Amino acid sequence: MRVLVVEDNPDMASAIRQGLKENGYSVDVAHKGMEGEELAASEPYDLILLDVMLPDRDGVEVCRNLRRRGVTSYILMLTALSSTDQKISGLDAGADDYLTKPFEFDELLAHIRALLRRGQASESTKLEFGGVELDLLKRRVSRDGHKVKLSAKEFALLEFFMRNRDRVVDRITIAQKVWDINFEPSSNVIDVCISSLRKKVDRDFDRPLIHTVVGMGYRLGEAEDE
Numbered sequence: 043m044r045v046l047v048v049e050d051n052p053d054m055a056s057a058i059r060q061g062l063k064e065n066g067y068s069v070d071v072a073h074k075g076m077e078g079e080e081l082a083a084s085e086p087y088d089l090i091l092l093d094v095m096l097p098d099r100d101g102v103e104v105c106r107n108l109r110r111r112g113v114t115s116y117i118l119m120l121t122a123l124s125s126t127d128q129k130i131s132g133l134d135a136g137a138d139d140y141l142t143k144p145f146e147f148d149e150l151l152a153h154i155r156a157l158l159r160r161g162q163a164s165e166s167t168k169l170e171f172g173g174v175e176l177d178l179l180k181r182r183v184s185r186d187g188h189k190v191k192l193s194a195k196e197f198a199l200l201e202f203f204m205r206n207r208d209r210v211v212d213r214i215t216i217a218q219k220v221w222d223i224n225f226e227p228s229s230n231v232i233d234v235c236i237s238s239l240r241k242k243v244d245r246d247f248d249r250p251l252i253h254t255v256v257g258m259g260y261r262l263g264e265a266e267d268e
Contacts, residue, residue: 048078066194075099109136203262212259
């Protein structure tokens, strides 16, 4: 599940990103309205957390522009102001929900789950390939009907692979999309996580789906003929 956080407060943005990543979400962050608008218009996010008070552009304006540009991602607006008029302005601009600061992180997660239960604006709540099924709302995985228990990071990694199936993805891209942007390139944590994921998703089945492409990265898909 891909989330874009548009928040100018670095500490809050970092805390939200870390919390969402720990819950298995793939998170990008923008600190300005224009940057967030361009990211949201060019990438397929499931949800956008959009601060109202941004340094260069009002969040309501960003929301309105995104809807005009055909962006169908859910938009949850974050604001320190709780006036009814402001909430009405945001909802009229195309926002799906409002959350007033300060808030508990569990409350944010509850709002996100409630929005996603409505059914995805741009895609199904399930990803399927090669007998593997990811339920993005219930955070469950199965292959050929057999339940597969994954950690939050393994779930996020598998989701990333399935969204990019049949594409070779390198370690830098995986680090940017699944791990923190400050990820240490020399670390072997990606290889360890992929190895663990393979054991859970591929080991007990006839057809391996996760493949190493020597010198390039990894690919999820059917095996290619030699």
